[in-house]
Amino acid sequence: MIIDLISDTVTRPSKGMMEAMMHAKVGDDVFKSDPSVNALQEKMAAMFGMEDALFFPSGSMVNQTAIKLHTNPGEQLICDKWAHVYNFEGGGAAANSGVSSMLIDGNRGMFTVEQLNGLVNDPNNIHLATTTLLCIENTTNKGGGACWDFEELKKIKEFCTDNNLQYHLDGARLFNALVAKNESPKQYGELFDTISICLSKGLGAPVGSVLLGTKAHITKALRIRKLFGGAMRQAGFLAAAAIYALDTNVERLAEDHAKATKIGEVLAGCSYVKKVEPIETNIIIFNLNDDINEVDFIHQLKEREILISSMGSGKLRMVTHLDFTDEMLKKLIFELKEI
Numbered sequence: 001m002i003i004d005l006i007s008d009t010v011t012r013p014s015k016g017m018m019e020a021m022m023h024a025k026v027g028d029d030v031f032k033s034d035p036s037v038n039a040l041q042e043k044m045a046a047m048f049g050m051e052d053a054l055f056f057p058s059g060s061m062v063n064q065t066a067i068k069l070h071t072n073p074g075e076q077l078i079c080d081k082w083a084h085v086y087n088f089e090g091g092g093a094a095a096n097s098g099v100s101s102m103l104i105d106g107n108r109g110m111f112t113v114e115q116l117n118g119l120v121n122d123p124n125n126i127h128l129a130t131t132t133l134l135c136i137e138n139t140t141n142k143g144g145g146a147c148w149d150f151e152e153l154k155k156i157k158e159f160c161t162d163n164n165l166q167y168h169l170d171g172a173r174l175f176n177a178l179v180a181k182n183e184s185p186k187q188y189g190e191l192f193d194t195i196s197i198c199l200s201k202g203l204g205a206p207v208g209s210v211l212l213g214t215k216a217h218i219t220k221a222l223r224i225r226k227l228f229g230g231a232m233r234q235a236g237f238l239a240a241a242a243i244y245a246l247d248t249n250v251e252r253l254a255e256d257h258a259k260a261t262k263i264g265e266v267l268a269g270c271s272y273v274k275k276v277e278p279i280e281t282n283i284i285i286f287n288l289n290d291d292i293n294e295v296d297f298i299h300q301l302k303e304r305e306i307l308i309s310s311m312g313s314g315k316l317r318m319v320t321h322l323d324f325t326d327e328m329l330k331k332l333i334f335e336l337k338e339i
Contacts, residue, residue, distance in 0.1 A: 003328045004307045008173075008256070008282060008321035011204045013241055020244040026236035029055070036236030040243050044197065044210050047246075048189030052218035055239060056230050059172050059209040062196035064092040065224045067133065069217060070166040070194070073098030076129035078119055082109040082142040084170055085135050096228070100129050108277070109140025110148055113155040120163045134160055136192075137170040139177045142311060145260070145283030147177040150187065157191050167191070172198040172209075176281040179253045193217070202253050202282060203245035204322045207238045249322060256282040256320040259329050263318060266333050272297075284318040285311065297339075304335045 004010045013021065027033035041053040056062045063085050067077060077093060079086055081103040085093060093099050102119055104111045121128040136153065139145045160167045169192040171177075178185065188195060194213040199205040211221055225231060232238075257280070264279040267286050277285040288294055294310055301308055308318050 001328065001331065002305050002307065003324070003332055005318040005320065005324065005332075006307050006309045008201045008319045011200075011321050011323045013206055014204070014322075016248065017204070017241050017244045020240045021237045024236045024240035026234040028233050029235045030231045030233060034234060034236040034239070036239040036243070040239040041210065043243060043246065044212060047185045048195065048212050049186040050189045050195070050212045050214070052213065052215045054211045054218050054221050054225065055232075055235060055242075056209045056211060056225060057207060057232060058230075059170075059196060059198040059200075060089045060092065061225070061228055061230050062198075062209045062211045063089060063135075063168075063170050064096050065211060065221050065228065065230075066168045066194045066196060066213075067093050067099065067135075068097045068224050069220045070133045070168060071097050071099045072132075074129060075132045076100045076102055076121065077133040077135055078102045078104065078116070078131060078165075079135040080104050080106040080109050080111055080137065080140075082106070082140065083135060083137050084141055084172065085137070087142065099133075102131065107143075108146045109137055109143030110146060110152075112152060113159050116156065116159050120165065131163070131165065133166045133168060135168045135170060137172070139173045139180075139281050139283070141172070141283070144277040144279065144285040144317075145173065145176065145281035146278070147181050147280050150181070150183060153191060166193045168193060169195045171195050173201055173281065175250055176202050176253050176257070179250065180257055180281050199242040199245055202256060202321060203242075203249045205238070205241045205245040208235075208242050210242075252322065253282070256322070256324070259320045259324060260284050260318075262329065263320070263332065263336075266336055270336060270339070272339065282320045284320075285315050287314050288316065300339060301335070306332060306335060 025035045029037045045053040120131045138148045198209045260282050267273045268276045274287045274289045
């Protein structure tokens with residue numbers, strides 16, 4: 001029994017999801033004639049109360065498309081120093097859109113509206129890049145699945161409005177935040193100009209992310225998606241899996257959160273663990289004692305058929321997901337106590 005906690009992207013389609021995929025009605029999505037893709041886009045736009053949506057093969061492509069549609073080359077975006085759009089998308093903001101990034105020294109991937117003061121460049125100063133976009137990530141990946149305070153997000157929205165900034169949400173794991181904080185999709189749809197949602201993480205779909213925005217945004221995004229090589233043909237097989245995930249796997253995210261909390265409690269009691277980050281959703285980040293080699297530790301777990309990942313700087317990560325069973329949880333706890 002391999003226990004794979006490297007990410008929540010390691011899940012495989014369930015029997016029900018496979019059946020939905022096998023019975024999907026498909027067409028050519030490049031010509032907007034795939035009924036399953038159209039149904040997914042309409043479903044998500046309605047869910048968030050936004051005008052339109054567009055299906056993509058990956059979350060990074062969605063975020064990079066949002067950055068490109070909100071900016072021009074030579075401009076600047078603002079994000080946290082741990083943001084996925086800055087750290088884990090291959091330098092795409094610079095390569096694809098020609099924009100620089102102003103980084104905020106936040107807390108676990110989150111910052112306050114007060115920290116934004118003085119960061120927006122004077123648009124009349126020709127020596128400085130024009131600041132045009134602010135990006136938020138919820139939940140924060142590198143921050144250990146932390147959830148933003150919604151009231152703070154509303155204050156930041158006011159700041160964006162006052163400073164003519166577009167407001168993009170990297171919501172790769174937004175549904176984890178919605179379940180953990182008892183919030184609704186429409187709350188976020190009312191707040192952000194564009195939102196990216198990943199369907200292949202906690203929700204368990206095999207492939208795909210969605211960009212939400214106005215009809216004007218999506219019309220422009222359609223061309224950018226083509227430019228990035230993201231146009232797909234009979235993508236309805238993937239869209240059918242995504243629809244199944246949305247209908248079946250949202251509320252059960254609470255189970256992943258509970259398991260993560262239990263793992264965190266066990267780790268906190270292990271003598272070889274120096275620190276466990278606060279756990280709100282399905283990500284557990286912890287540090288080993290200084291005298292323990294993390295590579296050796298990861299190898300020890302691998303020998304016990306447990307797979308985890310390193311985030312660098314001494315941080316190790318486990319991510320719970322729908323394929324992580326109660327039996328696996330028991331085995332993991334036993335092995336952690338035995339090491």
